[in-house]
Amino acid sequence: MDDIDQQLLLLLTRDGRASAADLARELSVSRGTVQNRIDKLKREGVIEKFTVELGRGEREHQISAFALIRGNADDDRRILASLRRIKEITQVSTISGTFDLVVELRCSSLARLDEVLDSVRSLPDVADTQSHIRLRTWRS
Structure with missing residues (x-):
């Protein structure tokens, strides 16, 4: 390039x-x-896809959050397979530090966010979670 x-x-x-x-x-x-x-x-696979980014008005009607996840096992594949089935999860990344994964979520309400986080916490291989609600985002 x-x-x-x-x-x-x-x-x-x-x-x-x-x-x-x-x-x-x-x-x-x-x-x-x-x-x-x-x-x-x-x-060449440099550009994989073109996506839609919601406008500010629509984003304000959604709850955006991050959940840090620590797994019980060395292998995160079972957790990842389960996370892929949760439609509110928009992205999953492995991270360094005390947690293994970070997921980005978009939910229609705080009640739905609570339900989704409960379902993540209840996954068999999840040892611990920590969640953070996004308040505001700035463009670089």
Whole structure:
């Protein structure tokens, strides 16, 4: 990947729906160059998918939280398989430190968040959890 590819990825990260023409103008290259590079990045697996990010108004109607999870066993595969079945979990990451995993959740209400966290705590291989509700997010 060269500098143009890096800049293109940064622009797409900020706005995945930006038109090829707008991206070309921003990068000072042709529209065809932008489209060819996007196609190449998709083929190579650098770009996996384009997603939707909820607007501020819709995000304000949802509860966003993180749960730290410590497992009982050295192998987290059973926990991960169970977490994949919970639709409110949007992302799972392994982490270093006293906890093994961090999950990001989006729920329609505090009551639903409580239910989801209870279901995570009740998983057989989960030893401990700690949850944190997101209050505000700033763009970098």
